[in-house]
Amino acid sequence: MSGLDPSIVQHRLPLLPHARLVKQKLRQLHPRWSLQVKEEIQKQLSVGFLSVVEYPEWLANVILVPKKDGKVRVYVDF
Template sequence: MVLNPIEYNDPSPSPNFEFHVFEAEEESGVEVSDELSRLLEQDEKTIQPFEEQVELVNLGSEDDVKEVKIGSRLYMPGLDSEIVEHRLSLKPECPPVKQKLRRTHPDMAVKIKEEVRKQIDIGFLVTAEYPQWVANIVPVLTKDGKVHMCVDYRDLNKASP
């Protein structure tokens, strides 16, 4: 028998199904496991969106820009340095590295000294007597002429797992 493609792709179902369809009946007296009950109850719960209080901060306008620093000890003088102590795990086969001092432009050196003095005065930086690791400062000049102090930690990063 050769099927005509039009008849074969007919979207209307024929009443003669090859497989019988049975209706499921509910069984009484069947125990449902605790795990299945918990999953069914969990499925019925609706998920609510997370809501939290939002604090609005006025950042000024284009004419009157306000500077906001978040997470900086420079602007949190009451923060005690004894609260947190950080330690790095190092690979035992990596010896400590003391980077050689890099030369800086004299104008930049003055700005670096000012920034370092400012950070020492507020207690953000302290002098290390016998440091095992020494990393160079990488000064980054901002658009407004200030200096951001970054540190070249490439050697230290190689030594940490």
């Protein structure tokens, strides 16, 4: 989040050195939600809330929850 000092607030995934990573199968999104997810991710990237990283052996699918106004709330379940 912009404006927050990373030394105070920073999201990390604590991984044990001997832990085996699990790669989830990629789920297909409904075409109606796919566009809304892309818009939401693009919006969060443009304001600096998200940053792009690649972990080919660690993948978590997004979870979508419809809002009352017709938009979707995007979650990632680690």
